[in-house]
Amino acid sequence: MSSFEHLHLEIPKSDKQRIVIIGGGFGGIQLVKTLQKSNFQIVLLDRHNYHTFQPLLYQVATAGLEPDSIAGALRQLFARHKDFYFRMARVTGIDSERKVIKTLVGELEYDLLVIANGSKTNYFGDKEMYNRTFPMKQIPQALDLRSHMLQNFEQTVLSKEDEEKDRLTNFVIVGGGPTGVEVAGALGELKKHVLPNDYPDIDFDIMKLHLVDAGPRLLAGMSEKSSAKAELYLKDFDVDVRLNTRLVSYDGRDVVLTDGTVIPAKTVIWAAGVTGNIMDGLPKESIGGGRIIVNEFNEVKGLQDVFALGDIAGMYTAQTPKGHPMVAPVAIQQATNLGKNLMRAQKGKSLKPFVYKDKGSMATIGRNRAVVDLPKFHFGGLFAWMVWMFIHLMSIVGFRNRLVILANWVWNYLTYDRGTRLIIRTFVRNKDYKPGDTL
């Protein structure tokens, strides 16, 4: 038992039913918005005090955007909401019999509980990969990768050994989904247009980008046409795309692939997939396929008054035997439907099952290039890239963020420059500090 479990999260008592929402991600914030005028008390919990716009994390990692512009402070987002409470708290478990959730800062009772805590990087149980590779799921992780990458180039300038230079400038990206493809494209862009100006002492022919995927094609969730185009675009950036290939081992120095290739690399980016953030206290029957099993009303199997939505929710039906894809529109649409259903239920009205409206998917690969799949047709190139930019700009939380991102993109486009190539590592206090020491 953690020492905080006896503590209690103080939220004012109310005559209204209390809905506790775990997670201020795409689903969580959409649910709060949908319930704004409802007759519920809303409590939103998140381990961070901000919402993360994950689709642009790779731009933070590759020094294209500063972290603040892809985050939205949760308190500010809902400052005008009545009967709304935000608490920054990491939820550790659920006690559905007592109708409480457990957090690192105390327990909280709920009348209705919505689990929207998303997914986490899937290392498939491999602790070595967890310890040695770079994930890209949270802002601190993206910033860490940015600093690491830039530190590698600084070291390359200093290094006198060719093998070490190779190791410092090689990048291996594991996973050819949208994240892997977009990171590879952004690194290709850096190599071609940006880094040679910063580091004139480095011959950038030595910087090699490798993208490894176990499947037969990139962007497996998209059309074959888009997969083929994405591969072509990446090859223009000299990205070495290796399909039907897995990473066998990585000791922090050398990557070994299933085809026997050994790549010396200090940077391995793990974009091989995600799995549900399952928390303690859920009955076994509620969990399946790495997610929480829900019905078409987002009700959790085997539990009363508990719902789940977004990445964490496995809505397994005859039409969706593997559940819905783990993408933002699913989380947003489920949150809208659930919010409306909760209000309908309060008024004694019947509930509507969730139906996903798939409006399409897209991925970008460097400047001027993207692939877009709409339900009826696919396209790529410059127009796709403009569609990609427009959709992402309109989806980002906050008007200020939109302006900052637009300004950054215009600047990057016109100047081939990127404004945030800073190495910023965690501040570590000197334990042996004595007054008078130079700081």
Ligand SMILES: Cc1cc2nc3c(=O)[nH]c(=O)nc-3n(C[C@H](O)[C@H](O)[C@H](O)COP(=O)(O)OP(=O)(O)OC[C@H]3O[C@@H](n4cnc5c(N)ncnc54)[C@H](O)[C@@H]3O)c2cc1C
């Ligand atoms: C790099 C990357 C790129 C992506 N690109 C796209 C894209 O281009 N298009 C697209 O549609 N989708 C994309 N996705 C997927 C999309 O981001 C997710 O499908 C979406 O975020 C799911 O929304 P959600 O509300 O379920 O979870 P999330 O948005 O992940 O939100 C979960 C929230 O729960 C919080 N949380 C987690 N655990 C706890 C805990 N124990 N206690 C308290 N709070 C907790 C987290 O801090 C987070 O705020 C991308 C994902 C990644 C990682």
